[in-house]
Amino acid sequence: MSDDHTHVQEFFGARAADWDSRFPDDGPAYAAAVAELGLREGDHVLDAGCGTGRALSPLRAAVGPSGLVVGADLTPAMLQAAVRAGRDRDGRLLLTDVAALPLRWRTLDAVFAAGLVAHLPDPAGNLRELARVVRPGGVLALFHPIGRAALAARQGRRITPDDLRAESNLRSLFAGSGWRMTSYVDEDARFLALAVRED
DSSP states (O other): OOOOHHHHHHHHHHHGHHHHHSSOOOOOHHHHHOOOOOOTTTTTEETTTTTTTTTTHHHHHHTTTTSSEEEEOOOHHHHHHHHHHHHHGGEEEEEEEEEEOOOOTTTTTEEEEESSSSGGGGGGHHHHHHHHOOOEEEEHHHHHEHHHHHHHHTTOOOOTTTTTTTTHHHHHHHHHTTTTEEEEEEEEEEEEEEEEEOO
């Protein structure tokens, strides 16, 4: 396991037990972001870096009982918290690295990823792996329940020009990874970048 993986697991593992109680009001923001994916009954969707599974319920509601919802995360404690919260009823949980998903080519209609991109050791390569498992025309949503400036303030730092989530940087990252950005919103109340899987 790489040092990056160990760091991510240690960081989130130490916070898993009280993660949901630290951010109790994020539910509506997750539901609104999921609605932007345009999912239909029967669609197959991945919550990449699902954490405690806060997106699983709105994803399940969007795809209905005939759809497939998969939550993938690298940190066992986060998935255990998802099970304790009963969110495993809304989707299948996988302990796995999004850099090497145990999914076939082009099997998904969409990927939802909340707070994921900042924790990827190889963002371009990891986004290519997400593209691998999504059909052409499928959608990727990179989401955070608060915008870049609000998040930086919360963390006691400033936004720098090399911030991966800056619109120009993210557009370039998408373009080199099999995705085309279609929408970008960075407001205090949310961050949401949408991209379509190119052929």
